[in-house]
Amino acid sequence: MNTLHTIAQLRAALNRARQDGKRIGLVPTMGNLHAGHVTLVAKARQRTDFVVVSIFVNPLQFGVGEDLDSYPRTLEEDQRKLLDAGADLVFAPNVKEMYPEGMAGHTRISVPVVSEGLCGASRPGHFEGVATVVCKLLNIVQPDLAVFGQKDFQQLAVIRKMAHDLCLPVQVMGEPTVRADDGLALSSRNGYLSEEERKIAPVLFQTLQDTAKAIQAGERDYPALIECARQRLADAGLRADYLDLRDALTLDPVNTGTRDMVILAAAYLGKTRLIDNLLFQQD
Ligand SMILES: Nc1ncnc2c1ncn2[C@@H]1O[C@H](COP(=O)(O)OP(=O)(O)OP(=O)(O)O)[C@@H](O)[C@H]1O
Ligand SMILES: CC(C)(CO)[C@@H](O)C(=O)[O-]
Ligand code: BAL
Secondary structure (H helix, E strand, O other): OEEEOOHHHHHHHHHHHHHOOOOEEEEEEOOOOOHHHHHHHHHHHHHOOEEEEEEOOOHHHOOOOOOOOOOOOOHHHHHHHHHHHOOOEEEOOOHHHHOOOOOOOOOOOOOOOOOOOOHHHHOOOHHHHHHHHHHHHHHHHOOOEEEEEHHHHHHHHHHHHHHHHOOOOOEEEEEOOOEOOOOOEOOHHHHHOOHHHHHHOOHHHHHHHHHHHHHHOOOOOHHHHHHHHHHHHHHHOOEEEEEEEEEOOOOOEOOOOOOEEEEEEEEEEOOEEEEEEEEEEOO
């Protein structure tokens, strides 16, 4: 398994794989890999013949005051995990390779509506940065399949819409969230949590589960349920950034006729911003 740092090297390697008739899979990441990333690689491995994993902490999707500088960069450890996971190639460009003329004047991709609200409201410009870098990665690699996690549910919706609207010739696949035994969604940012905070963190998923259960049991006062969930988070020491119920297919607000629902939340635990979501059906 090679690690390549330039677009030219990567394209040459991919041309060889394509000439051998291989179908290409891409798993875009920001590194500091965990079992969640490994399931994405496994899915790409099942569906394609040559799996590329990109590792790039994309400055364009970080806001002022966010954790761009402190984001964990662990390339050697990531390479070991990817070798075990069966990846064929790692693409680890630096910022200059991805943005040779800088970011200020770079073309940006804006995906309306689905990027607005939720994480889009708290992180202005974030999804423009995500859509831009994912579009670049898709154009660089030209994969048949690209695999993303449902943990970043709104991100997946943004990428699907971008691929659809721009007629990108790629299949976008979303994989279920991998969790720790206590339910906490695996995330690189969990590494920021203190021992004490790590014990509290599963409350986020438990709150999502209990809210979904209440709806499935027939409760329809959504604002009251959301208020109750926010209060539970606050009581446990988490500060909700947002907590909302949406139509899982469109991300539109829900009503009593919505069948496929998703409850999504972002919450601060100390300085760490955790996100999670849960898909369910309101019968
Ligand atoms: N627990 C998980 N289960 C499945 N997929 C995941 C999980 N966590 C992240 N992913 C997916 O892995 C891909 C790369 O994500 P990223 O490198 O940002 O990891 P992360 O752990 O989500 O990091 P962060 O803490 O920055 O959110 C994305 O498609 C993301 O949705
Ligand atoms: C999709 C992605 C790799 C784009 O930088 C990033 O947002 C992530 O890791 O989820
Ligand atoms: N995992 C999504 C990328 C980000 O938070 O910037």
